[in-house]
Amino acid sequence: MGRNAIDRTEVEYRISRLHWLDHFREGWSIFIKNPLGKIGLGLLVLFGLMAACSYIPPLLDPMYRPMVGVDPEIASSVGPSLRHWLGTDFMGRDILSQLLAGARVAFMVGVSAAFMTVVLGTAIGMSAGYMGKSLDTLLMRLADMVMVMPTLLFVLMVSALFGQLDIWVIVLIIGLFRWPGVSRVIRAQTLSLKQRPFVEAARVAGAGHLRIIFRHIMPNVLPLAFLYMTFRVTSAITIEAALAFLGFGDPGTVSWGMMLQWVWRTGHMFKAPYWLLPPGICISLITLSFYMVGRAMDEVLDPRLRKEEEAS
Amino acid sequence: MDLWKFIVRRLIQVVVIFFVILTALFLLFRLAPGDPVERMVDPTMTPEDAQRLVKVLGLHEPLHTQYGVYLKNFVQGRFGTSFHYGQPVEDIIWEKLPNTILLFTTAIILSALTGIALGKIASWRKGSRVDTWLTIGSLATHTVFLPWLALILIWIFAYRLGWFPITGMISEEVWLDPDAGIWVKTLDVAHHMVLPLGTLFLIHFGSTLLVMRSSMLETLKEDYILTARAKGLTEKAIRNRHAAKNAALPVVTGVGLSLAFSINGGALTETVFTWPGIGRELVFAVSQSDYPLAQAAFLLIALVVLVSNVIVDVLYAYLDPRIRY
Numbered sequence: 001m002g003r004n005a006i007d008r009t010e011v012e013y014r015i016s017r018l019h020w021l022d023h024f025r026e027g028w029s030i031f032i033k034n035p036l037g038k039i040g041l042g043l044l045v046l047f048g049l050m051a052a053c054s055y056i057p058p059l060l061d062p063m064y065r066p067m068v069g070v071d072p073e074i075a076s077s078v079g080p081s082l083r084h085w086l087g088t089d090f091m092g093r094d095i096l097s098q099l100l101a102g103a104r105v106a107f108m109v110g111v112s113a114a115f116m117t118v119v120l121g122t123a124i125g126m127s128a129g130y131m132g133k134s135l136d137t138l139l140m141r142l143a144d145m146v147m148v149m150p151t152l153l154f155v156l157m158v159s160a161l162f163g164q165l166d167i168w169v170i171v172l173i174i175g176l177f178r179w180p181g182v183s184r185v186i187r188a189q190t191l192s193l194k195q196r197p198f199v200e201a202a203r204v205a206g207a208g209h210l211r212i213i214f215r216h217i218m219p220n221v222l223p224l225a226f227l228y229m230t231f232r233v234t235s236a237i238t239i240e241a242a243l244a245f246l247g248f249g250d251p252g253t254v255s256w257g258m259m260l261q262w263v264w265r266t267g268h269m270f271k272a273p274y275w276l277l278p279p280g281i282c283i284s285l286i287t288l289s290f291y292m293v294g295r296a297m298d299e300v301l302d303p304r305l306r307k308e309e310e311a312s
Numbered sequence: 313m314d315l316w317k318f319i320v321r322r323l324i325q326v327v328v329i330f331f332v333i334l335t336a337l338f339l340l341f342r343l344a345p346g347d348p349v350e351r352m353v354d355p356t357m358t359p360e361d362a363q364r365l366v367k368v369l370g371l372h373e374p375l376h377t378q379y380g381v382y383l384k385n386f387v388q389g390r391f392g393t394s395f396h397y398g399q400p401v402e403d404i405i406w407e408k409l410p411n412t413i414l415l416f417t418t419a420i421i422l423s424a425l426t427g428i429a430l431g432k433i434a435s436w437r438k439g440s441r442v443d444t445w446l447t448i449g450s451l452a453t454h455t456v457f458l459p460w461l462a463l464i465l466i467w468i469f470a471y472r473l474g475w476f477p478i479t480g481m482i483s484e485e486v487w488l489d490p491d492a493g494i495w496v497k498t499l500d501v502a503h504h505m506v507l508p509l510g511t512l513f514l515i516h517f518g519s520t521l522l523v524m525r526s527s528m529l530e531t532l533k534e535d536y537i538l539t540a541r542a543k544g545l546t547e548k549a550i551r552n553r554h555a556a557k558n559a560a561l562p563v564v565t566g567v568g569l570s571l572a573f574s575i576n577g578g579a580l581t582e583t584v585f586t587w588p589g590i591g592r593e594l595v596f597a598v599s600q601s602d603y604p605l606a607q608a609a610f611l612l613i614a615l616v617v618l619v620s621n622v623i624v625d626v627l628y629a630y631l632d633p634r635i636r637y
Contacts, residue, residue: 145329147569148617152576153594153610157337160598160606161344161351235573238457242580245459246595260460264584269463270471280460288455 027300037296043289054100066101102256113236116175121182129190143180167250230294234287392604412589419512427520435528450518462584479586528559568624
């Protein structure tokens with residue numbers, strides 16, 4: 001009899017996996033119908049192309065290397081020309097190649113920090129929700145505490161003490177500080193999943209805690225975690241950009257925030273709109289597109305939101 | 313008195329959290345590479361002065377005694393001497409704090425009120441052109457990169473059009489003029505405040521609008537709205553008195569949760585506009601390696617965030633009688 005029950009959960013699991021693919025197709029068709037999702041995804045593809053293209057200019061000519069390449073004939077900021085489509089910065093470096101390299105940095109920082117946040121947030125949220133009791137209280141109080149810390153200012157303090165920070169250290173700190181929001185949502189979801197019949201069935205069938213967590217609860221919270229990842233990408237990109245803008249970024253990396261810092265500190269912001277505008281527009285647009293993709297995904301995951309839109 | 317119990321509990325929580333932050337900062341400062349004495353004592357001080365400061369801060373003692381001295385000094389409001397200014401840190405901090413509070417609270421309150429009012433309109437006329445534009449506008453202003461927005465505003469309104477001063481909080485010629493009355497001075501500060509306030513306002517009102525809009529849409533589906541309609545109340549009364557009041561509750565929580573995030577924005581705004589506030593002081597202190605000042609500024613900002621969070625929570629509990637913790 002016990003054997004039977006296990007078989008049944010196994011079958012259920014297989015079915016649910018099939019469903020998962022169907023869900024994905026269904027979700028995708030809803031997602032792509034949403035104008036927000038379409039525009040956001042389109043923009044992201046564009047930024048992805050920018051990041052991919054960032055490898056091309058340095059191959060054409062060493063003066064197009066974003067950080068160290070200097071045009072031998074230009075030693076100051078000059079407006080757009082055929083040779084430099086977006087002009088040059090204060091020491092004759094090509095702005096377009098910096099902008100392309102910036103896209104790469106933005107994706108790298110945003111996605112890796114967000115991934116870390118979400119892994120941490122999901123793990124903590126699931127443990128708190130599933131285990132309950134004192135572990136729950138402890139983890140959630142910790143979340144409260146981390147939540148009120150202004151991340152940017154904390155990274156500033158760390159860089160004051162430890163000197164210029166490597167880009168990966170910055171990513172790590174952002175990851176360590178942005179998980180509480182995710183873990184709260186995941187915890188709530190886990191609490192409700194724990195009461196569902198299929199978890200009960202698995203437990204009666206003799207599944208251990210780890211099996212229940214990984215096989216039955218995790219697949220159900222992952223979509224939500226993924227949704228939060230898109231929102232966390234925006235905040236990670238913004239924090240890195242702000243840090244670089246204030247002059248505490250990784251000096252070996254050309255990010256959009258770094259470019260803005262150069263315009264600002266060298267006093268070119270009134271003289272060189274061709275230099276001031278592109279990085280700011282890029283940061284704002286990439287944040288906006290991740291945000292739009294997140295909102296469109298939100299609608300896929302929360303049918304209530306969808307019905308509301310359809311009714312209108 | 314449930315509310316009082318709740319307030320006391322939240323306050324105890326704040327004390328505990330702040331204590332942890334204090335301890336974390338203490339450890340960070342002692343564990344970072346380099347000599348903590350060099351970090352807390354100005355290298356240009358005379359040896360006697362330096363000796364005295366080392367004693368006051370307890371830097372010659374073992375770590376656990378230092379910790380005790382550190383806590384005692386904090387409670388008494390002593391943070392050491394700023395390297396850059398050569399003055400006690402606490403004096404500088406108290407001088408800058410009101411400027412930050414003035415800018416920040418005005419921005420938060422203004423953007424919350426505008427966000428609520430516009431979100432109400434957007435949800436009421438859902439699907440109309442007004443709604444679409446308001447939503448797009450708030451999405452765009454919500455995600456724009458703050459320092460860049462500040463630079464653009466300076467470029468357009470201060471540099472090109474010359475309507476507002478480029479930086480600072482006061483003009484010296486007005487404040488040094490003995491004939492200038494309090495009104496002239498207030499106007500001068502307000503004139504300087506328009507652009508930084510505008511920046512913070514633009515960044516914040518969008519999120520409030522979006523939260524208010526979706527919360528209002530949710531509220532409009534409630535039974536009591538149907539009842540209000542059935543009673544024959546005017547649409548305006550339903551919108552303002554029945555729906556909006558209840559829908560505004562999540563906005564309050566939203567403002568509270570995003571406070572830590574907004575304070576980052578506040579520091580950036582102050583830095584770009586050289587507004588003499590505590591956020592700019594922190595950025596400046598970090599870039600100057602003025603450790604005592606940076607430490608105190610950070611602690612104070614953390615404290616402000618914590619206390620405002622409690623205020624928001626209490627406000628929420630007061631506004632919504634269903635919430636009891």
